[in-house]
Ligand SMILES: *[C@@H]1O[C@H](CO)[C@@H](O)[C@H](O)[C@H]1NC(C)=O
């Protein structure tokens with residue numbers, strides 16, 4: 001063999017390597033596994049728990065109550081004593097009354113510590129709420145922690161999803177084609193909070209009002225098809241702020257899912273004012289046309305007698321979902 005021939009082989013070999021590398025880059029640059037479009041409720045099963053039956057546990061609302069053209073007389077529910085308040089509050093929570101013919105349970109995964117199934121949300125797929133009927137559906141998800149199961153599953157609906165959480169130490173980023181993550185929290189006012197992380201470190205949380213976030217994203221005139229809020233107690237100042245300062249933004253929301261946290265109070269003494277505030281929040285939502293669609297006790301809470309001298313049982317944490325179905 002002559003020297004030029006060896007060199008030609010070398011050149012060919014290197015050229016081949018370069019071509020192969022280019023081909024590999026081309027193949028792996030494009031993520032081939034985007035979630036397939038889905039227009040049916042039966043493909044909304046959580047990826048982590050394929051045995052889940054999406055309709056299991058759905059509570060069909062009493063349709064006669066819904067059919068009435070006037071809202072229930074919420075003004076009667078103005079309790080002043082603890083027993084009246086606790087009874088009225090849990091009576092409300094335990095009686096979802098919105099109408100939904102196609103309910104789906106989206107997301108959820110076994111908790112990494114004790115395997116309880118948590119993190120899913122009830123979603124109503126009825127055409128009137130428009131989630132499947134639009135090509136510009138918008139979902140906000142406040143409070144992710146380490147459970148992306150709702151966000152990852154709901155992206156099969158091909159919506160624009162914005163997820164927010166200042167507590168997990170991640171910068172703003174694009175999680176997928178459909179999900180944008182924002183390192184921001186939600187609350188009743190714009191503020192910077194310093195939150196302890198372990199014994200020595202503190203983390204800075206950028207907390208904003210709902211209006212501030214919506215305006216920042218340029219969404220003030222858009223329908224929000226699903227608003228998920230799981231923010232460990234900040235839901236009360238957040239909702240109060242929304243209802244009083246920017247009710248028009250709340251009225252842009254079609255479905256509102258809130259994990260509500262009701263306090264046991266400092267040194268075992270809950271505040272009557274705080275508990276009245278919870279009921280008042282629910283009743284204000286109803287007056288604005290949000291009807292309770294689903295409510296479930298958080299899997300970590302059992303019904304119990306929360307107050308020593310009141311028989312009515314209840315829990316402190318519920319997953320509640322309202323549908324915007326204004327009274328005629
Ligand atoms: C799902 O649950 C509903 C109501 O409990 C039941 O009627 C239906 O047969 C179940 N479907 C499957 C596939 O298990």
Ligand SMILES: *[C@@H]1O[C@H](CO)[C@@H](O)[C@H](O)[C@H]1NC(C)=O
Nearest residue numbers: 214215217218219220221222
């Ligand atoms: C929203 O609508 C109002 C009133 O029509 C308009 O002034 C405003 O510029 C709109 N905002 C956006 C972001 O489109």
